[in-house]
Amino acid sequence: xxxxxxxxxxxxxxxxxxxxxxxxxxxxxxxxxxxxxxxxxxxxxxxxxxxxxxxxxxxxxxxxxxxxxxxxxxxxxxxxxxxxxxxxxxxxxxxxxxxxxxxxxxxxxxxxxxxxxxxxxxxxxxxxxxxxxxxxxxxxxxxxxxxxxxxxxxxxxxxxxxxxxxxxxxxxxxxxxxxxxxxxxxxxxxxxxxxxxxxxxxxxxxxxxxxxxxxxxxxxxxxxxxxxxxxxxxxxxxxxxxxxxxxxxxxxxxxxxxxxxxxxxxxxxxxxxxxxxxxxxxxxxxxxxxxxxxxxxxxxxxxxxxxxxxxxxxxxxxxxxxxxxxxxxxxxxxxxxxxxxxxxxxxxxxxxxxxxxxxxxxxxxxxxxxxxxxxxxxxxxxxxxxxxxxxxxxxxxxxxxxxxxx
Amino acid sequence: xxxxxxxxxxxxxxxxxxxxxxxxxxxxxxxxxxxxxxxxxxxxxxxxxxxxxxxxxxxxxxxxxxxxxxxxxxxxxxxxxxxxxxxxxxxxxxxxxxxxxxxxxxxxxxxxxxxxxxxxxxxxxxxxxxxxxxxxxxxxxxxxxxxxxxxxxxxxxxxxxxxxxxxxxxxxxxxxxxxxxxxxxxxxxxxxxxxxxxxxxxxxxxxxxxxxxxxxxxxxxxxxxxxxxxxxxxxxxxxxxxxxxxxxxxxxxxxxxxxxxxxxxxxxxxxxxxxxxxxxxxxxxxxxxxxxxxxxxxxxxxxxxxxxxxxxxxxxxxxxxxxxxxxxxxxxxxxxxxxxxxxxxxxxxxxxxxxxxxxxxxxxxxxxxxxxxxxxxxxxxxxxxxxxxxxxxxxxxxxxxxxxxx
Numbered sequence: 001x002x003x004x005x006x007x008x009x010x011x012x013x014x015x016x017x018x019x020x021x022x023x024x025x026x027x028x029x030x031x032x033x034x035x036x037x038x039x040x041x042x043x044x045x046x047x048x049x050x051x052x053x054x055x056x057x058x059x060x061x062x063x064x065x066x067x068x069x070x071x072x073x074x075x076x077x078x079x080x081x082x083x084x085x086x087x088x089x090x091x092x093x094x095x096x097x098x099x100x101x102x103x104x105x106x107x108x109x110x111x112x113x114x115x116x117x118x119x120x121x122x123x124x125x126x127x128x129x130x131x132x133x134x135x136x137x138x139x140x141x142x143x144x145x146x147x148x149x150x151x152x153x154x155x156x157x158x159x160x161x162x163x164x165x166x167x168x169x170x171x172x173x174x175x176x177x178x179x180x181x182x183x184x185x186x187x188x189x190x191x192x193x194x195x196x197x198x199x200x201x202x203x204x205x206x207x208x209x210x211x212x213x214x215x216x217x218x219x220x221x222x223x224x225x226x227x228x229x230x231x232x233x234x235x236x237x238x239x240x241x242x243x244x245x246x247x248x249x250x251x252x253x254x255x256x257x258x259x260x261x262x263x264x265x266x267x268x269x270x271x272x273x274x275x276x277x278x279x280x281x282x283x284x285x286x287x288x289x290x291x292x293x294x295x296x297x298x299x300x301x302x303x304x305x306x307x308x309x310x311x312x313x314x315x316x317x318x319x320x321x322x323x324x325x326x327x328x329x330x331x332x333x334x335x336x337x338x339x340x341x342x343x344x345x346x347x348x349x350x351x352x353x354x355x356x357x358x359x360x361x362x363x364x365x366x367x368x369x370x371x372x373x374x375x376x377x378x379x380x381x382x383x384x385x386x387x388x389x390x391x392x393x394x395x396x397x398x399x400x401x402x403x404x405x406x
Numbered sequence: 407x408x409x410x411x412x413x414x415x416x417x418x419x420x421x422x423x424x425x426x427x428x429x430x431x432x433x434x435x436x437x438x439x440x441x442x443x444x445x446x447x448x449x450x451x452x453x454x455x456x457x458x459x460x461x462x463x464x465x466x467x468x469x470x471x472x473x474x475x476x477x478x479x480x481x482x483x484x485x486x487x488x489x490x491x492x493x494x495x496x497x498x499x500x501x502x503x504x505x506x507x508x509x510x511x512x513x514x515x516x517x518x519x520x521x522x523x524x525x526x527x528x529x530x531x532x533x534x535x536x537x538x539x540x541x542x543x544x545x546x547x548x549x550x551x552x553x554x555x556x557x558x559x560x561x562x563x564x565x566x567x568x569x570x571x572x573x574x575x576x577x578x579x580x581x582x583x584x585x586x587x588x589x590x591x592x593x594x595x596x597x598x599x600x601x602x603x604x605x606x607x608x609x610x611x612x613x614x615x616x617x618x619x620x621x622x623x624x625x626x627x628x629x630x631x632x633x634x635x636x637x638x639x640x641x642x643x644x645x646x647x648x649x650x651x652x653x654x655x656x657x658x659x660x661x662x663x664x665x666x667x668x669x670x671x672x673x674x675x676x677x678x679x680x681x682x683x684x685x686x687x688x689x690x691x692x693x694x695x696x697x698x699x700x701x702x703x704x705x706x707x708x709x710x711x712x713x714x715x716x717x718x719x720x721x722x723x724x725x726x727x728x729x730x731x732x733x734x735x736x737x738x739x740x741x742x743x744x745x746x747x748x749x750x751x752x753x754x755x756x757x758x759x760x761x762x763x764x765x766x767x768x769x770x771x772x773x774x775x776x777x778x779x780x781x782x783x784x785x786x787x788x789x790x791x792x793x794x795x796x797x798x799x800x801x802x803x804x805x806x807x808x809x810x811x812x
Contacts, residue, residue, distance in 0.1 A: 055738030055746050087734055087746055089762055122731025123764060234735050311717075315806050325528025328493055329640050332461030340461050340493055356495055358529060397803040400721050 001264055002169045005271070008149030009165035009180030013203040015245035016040050016180075019141035020151030023134025025082030025120065025127060035080045035134035036155035037103060038199060039142050043073040043113065044241040047211035049219045051236035057086035058096045059116040060235055066112060070208055075109045077239060078102075078138075079117040079197060080131060081158050081184070086122040086234040095126045102132055106139035117197050119184065119235050120158055156184040156197055164275040168264040172248045172257055177204040179261075181268040185276035195233035196223065198272055204261065205244030210251065214262045215240050215269075222269035226277050226391045240265070274391060283393040285317055286374045291331075291388045293381040299336035300388030303379065306334040307390075314395035322366035324352050331379060344380040355382075407670055408575045411677070414555030415571035415586030419609040421651035422446050422586075425547035426557030429540025431488030431526070431533060441486045441540035442561035443509060444605060445548050449479040449519065450647035453617035455625045457642035463492035464502045465522040466641055472518060476614055483645060484509045484544075485523040485603060486537060487564050487590070492640040493529040501532045508538055512545035523603050525590065525641050526564055562590040562603055570681040574670040578654045578663055583610040585667075587674040591682035601639035602629065604678055610667065611650030616657065620668045621646050621675075628675035632683050632797045646671070680797060689799040691723055694782040697737075697794045701787075705742035706794030709785065712740040713796075720801035728772035730758050737785060750786040761788075 010018050020036035048067045050060050066072050078099050085092045096118075101111040118126070141148050153163035167180035183198040200215075219238055250258060278286045289308055294300035307313055310330035316323040324345055331338055345353040347369040350362050369375045416424050426442035454473045456466050472478050484505050491498045502524075507517040524532070547554050559569035573586035589604040606621075625644055656664060684692045695714055700706035713719055716736035722729040730751055737744055751759040753775040756768050775781045 052741065053735065053738040054741055054744040055734055084731075087731060087762065087764075089747065122735060234738060311801075318806065325490075325493060328461055329459065329528060332459040332640060335458065335460055338460040341495065356493065358493075395717075395806055397806040400724065400801055400803040400806055 001260060001267070003267060004167045006165055007167060008147070009167040009182050010038055010152060010199060010201045011147070011149040012167045012180045013178040013201045013243070013245070015042055015203060015243045016201045016241075017142045017145065017148070018152035019138040019146060019148035020153070020155030021134050021137040021141065023130045023137065025080055025130065027127060033151055033155040034082045035078070035131065035138055036148070036152035037135070037138045037142055038077045038152065038201065038241070039107065040075055040241060040243040042243040042245060043075055044243045045206060045208045045211055046072060046074050046115070047208060047215040047240045049216060049238045051233060053234050055087065055234045057084050057118060057235045058088060058092035059085055059118045060237060062093070062096045062100070063115050063117070063237065063239070066115065072208060073113065074115055074241065075107060075113045076103050077115045077117060077199060077241070078135065079119075079156050080126075080134070081156050082120040083118060083124055083126050084120045084122050084195070084235045085118040085126050088123065088125055091125055095128055098128060099131060099135065102135040103139060106136065106143070115239060117235070117237055117239070119156065119195055119197050122234060153182050156182070158184065158195065160184050160279055162279060164272060164279060166268055166271045168267055170257070170260050170264050172246070172253055175246060175248060177202060177246045177248050177261070179264050179268055181272050183272040183276055185279060196236045196276060198223065198238040198269070200238070200240040200265065200268060202240070202242045203244065203246040204242050204248055204250055205246070206242050206250040211240055211242055214265050217262070218266040218269040221266055222273040225389055226273045238269070277391050277393050284373070284396055285394045287317060287392050287394070288376040289390045289392060290376065290378045291381070292378065293383055294336060294386035294388070295384035296386040297388065298386070299334070300386040303331045303334040303336055303338070303381070304388040304390040306330045307379070308392035311395060314393075317370060318394035318396050320367070320371040322347060322352065322370040324358070327377070327379070337383070338381050339383065342382040344382065346378040348376055407666060407673070409673060410573045412571055413573060414553070415573040415588055416444060416558060416605060416607045417553070417555040418573045418586045419584040419607045419649070419651070421448055421609060421649045422607045423548045423551065423554070424558035425544040425552060425554035426559070426561030427540050427543040427547065429536045429543065431486055431536065433533060439557055439561040440488045441484070441537065441544055442554070442558035443541070443544045443548055444483045444558065444607065444647070445513065446481055446647060446649040448649045448651060449481055450649045451612060451614045451617055452478060452480050452521070453614060453621040453646045455622060455644045457639060459640050461493065461640045463490050463524060463641045464494060464498035465491055465524045466643060468499070468502045468506070469521050469523070469643065469645070472521065478614060479519065480521055480647065481513060481515045481519045482509050483521045483523060483605060483647070484541060485525075485562050486532075486540070487562050488526040489524060489530055489532050490526045490528050490601070490641045491524040491532050494531055497531055501534055504534060505537060505541065508541040509545060512542065512549070521645060523641070523643055523645070525562065525601055525603050528640060559588050562588070564590065564601065566590050566685055568685060570678060570685060572674055572677045574673055576663070576666050576670050578652070578659055581652060581654060583608060583652045583654050583667070585670050585674055587678050589678040589682055591685060602642045602682060604629065604644040604675070606644070606646040606671065606674060608646070608648045609650065609652040610648050610654055610656055611652070612648050612656040617646055617648055620671050623668070624672040624675040627672055628679040631795055632679045644675070683797050683799050690779070690802055691800045692780045693723060693798050693800070695796045695798060696782065696784040697787070698784065699787040699789055700742060700792035700794070701790035702792040703794065704792070705740070706792040709737045709740040709742055709744070709787070710794040710796040712736045713785070714798040717801060720799075723776060724800035724802050726773070726777040728753060728758065728776040730764070733783070733785070743789070744787050745789070748788040750788065752784040754782055
């Protein structure tokens with residue numbers, strides 16, 4: 001497997017076309033690209049994983065319903081930033097359908113072959129006349145075969161500071177397949193994903209069912225491990241399209257190749273999830289938090305989340321303060337029956353606590369590690385075999401300043 | 407019932423003495439009062455409510471164990487700030503006992519008649535020689551009958567900006583009783599209390615059992631309703647002492663008086679809890695958050711906590727942005743089955759959402775309300791009869807700056 005960081009990820013798999021245009025979703029006339037299309041001439045099988053928030057935006061509910069049909073095939077995804085089309089009632093549903101039908105009209109396909117994603121502010125109706133004009137422009141760029149992979153990546157960003165993409169190539173019995181992925185994230189990144197849209201394209205041929213089981217596992221090991229501010233959004237979606245343009249069929253390949261393909265999808269999701277955390281709003285550090293030795297897997301995850309979401313822990317990381325007391329306190333209110341006298345804690349490979357006793361001689365080394373931009377904290381409860389892992393970041397004053405109004 | 411805000415609350419009930427001294431717990435030589443004693447010549451019955459964090463500090467475990475004994479009576483509470491004596495292993499337990507025995511020695515009482523509380527940084531051993539000297543000074547002040555109520559209140563503060571106290575007087579069949587209370591809070595205030603110490607004194611005569619049931623209910627309606635940053639501490643304790651000096655026995659009074667007494671304890675706990683939130687670290691606003699119409703009480707509380715702990719909601723309040731979208735999003739990830747199309751949301755008495763439809767005409771009025779320092783948000787899920795209430799605050803850049811190191 002070859003891994004490629006950044007680049008035109010979504011169009012690297014054969015037969016996919018992308019575009020991104022400015023249609024002024026926010027009415028700010030700032031020229032920001034804010035609407036994009038992914039398109040494949042060959043119909044694609046599809047997998048999707050969505051937010052579990054009680055309040056799911058209209059486009060999320062729309063996609064969920066389509067994907068439930070095992071025979072569902074799709075040609076295009078339309079996505080806009082700047083407005084989430086969430087909490088927009090009946091009008092929101094009509095607008096989602098209208099976006100799909102407008103795309104379908106330009107490509108001469110059925111509107112039920114188009115998926116729709118939105119991200120941005122909650123509770124405001126979409127400016128449909130501008131959206132419609134944007135769809136016309138974006139479809140036009142694809143019909144003219146403009147190279148719009150980079151533009152699409154830009155168009156889905158909200159408060160992200162950069163585009164985030166990667167791809168892999170995997171050799172098959174004859175030839176090779178490509179998987180590409182992009183993500184937009186920033187604030188509201190939590191447990192089961194985020195104000196996060198992620199799109200994957202691949203030129204393998206596989207059934208919806210095959211894709212779905214591979215994607216679900218990959219998302220669980222990646223996007224479901226990240227937390228920036230503990231907020232889970234109304235719009236989080238990960239969508240994967242497979243058009244078969246490589247001529248390689250997943251089910252006809254060796255077990256080894258099948259595993260490599262699943263691993264490729266996981267690799268992409270993990271890389272994108274990490275990029276997401278590192279590009280969290282006003283973030284200065286990336287922290288991998290491992291919890292071992294809990295009685296259950298669930299308990300380990302709960303402890304990891306309590307630590308990762310503690311404001312006192314996050315602000316101490318921001319201040320490069322290796323405050324293990326705050327970490328232990330946060331672990332304690334997960335209430336999984338932790339016994340402090342059994343606990344080991346490491347900063348990278350340097351022990352800070354051993355069976356609840358601080359290794360004070362190492363203090364200067366903890367401090368040095370936490371002053372870095374990237375470190376791992378391992379907490380072992382020594383009570384069982386449950387493990388959990390969360391990827392997170394610090395909390396800066398700039399985060400608060402940035403989010404105090406929209 | 408007469409309510410008195412602030413003042414020498416703990417010594418207003420007859421027969422209680424207080425002191426507060428500087429013994430330099432933190433080794434900073436800043437002169438801050440950091441150790442205090444509450445003392446009653448007559449032995450007191452006692453009630454206590456403690457943090458449910460898995461990691462409870464040595465003094466918390468010590469007090470819990472003593473109070474379990476139904477016949478437990480106490481003369482004194484010793485409390486220090488600057489060091490929580492949490493995560494300090496066997497040494498922490500010995501130090502707690504030593505604090506109790508030092509107090510006992512000065513007053514010629516049994517060490518098991520002394521309760522111990524600590525608050526401050528986690529994971530460092532207490533500086534026992536300085537603590538011992540402080541206990542001598544603090545006991546001496548009480549023996550000399552210095553008026554140390556204000557000094558005690560100062561001595562328990564950590565990052566609080568002010569002392570917080572109140573008292574009530576209630577008429578009985580003959581004479582009256584007094585209840586006084588103080589609290590220290592600031593950061594780490596969450597669900598089941600906080601790095602929060604609260605002390606109540608009263609001159610009524612009542613059994614441990616009677617006091618405990620009254621205090622437990624009062625704490626549930628007050629301290630357990632507050633959240634500042636979602637962090638629950640290792641040291642949270644609420645202790646109440648009753649010395650009987652009024653000559654009035656709770657069980658001999660009318661039902662009406664008994665209810666008034668319980669109401670008095672609740673009034674004090676509620677007033678102190680609100681003071682705590684308003685004095686949260688670098689807080690600029692106090693918000694009462696009411697959730698009505700959930701299917702269960704538990705569900706309503708869960709929704710209220712998700713909203714109150716959302717960084718995106720808290721930062722929007724700080725920015726005076728009535729961002730109902732973020733509120734709904736946070737309510738949605740409580741996952742209690744909320745249906746947005748049924749939801750009503752009010753800022754004070756002004757409707758913002760009615761059955762999921764924004765009342766856009768009121769927008770300028772929401773903005774005005776959220777610009778204030780004190781407002782109520784009511785969310786009605788219209789699904790059942792469960793209600794919940796949380797008192798909380800905003801999140802400022804100064805909070806992050808303040809907490810980035812200790």
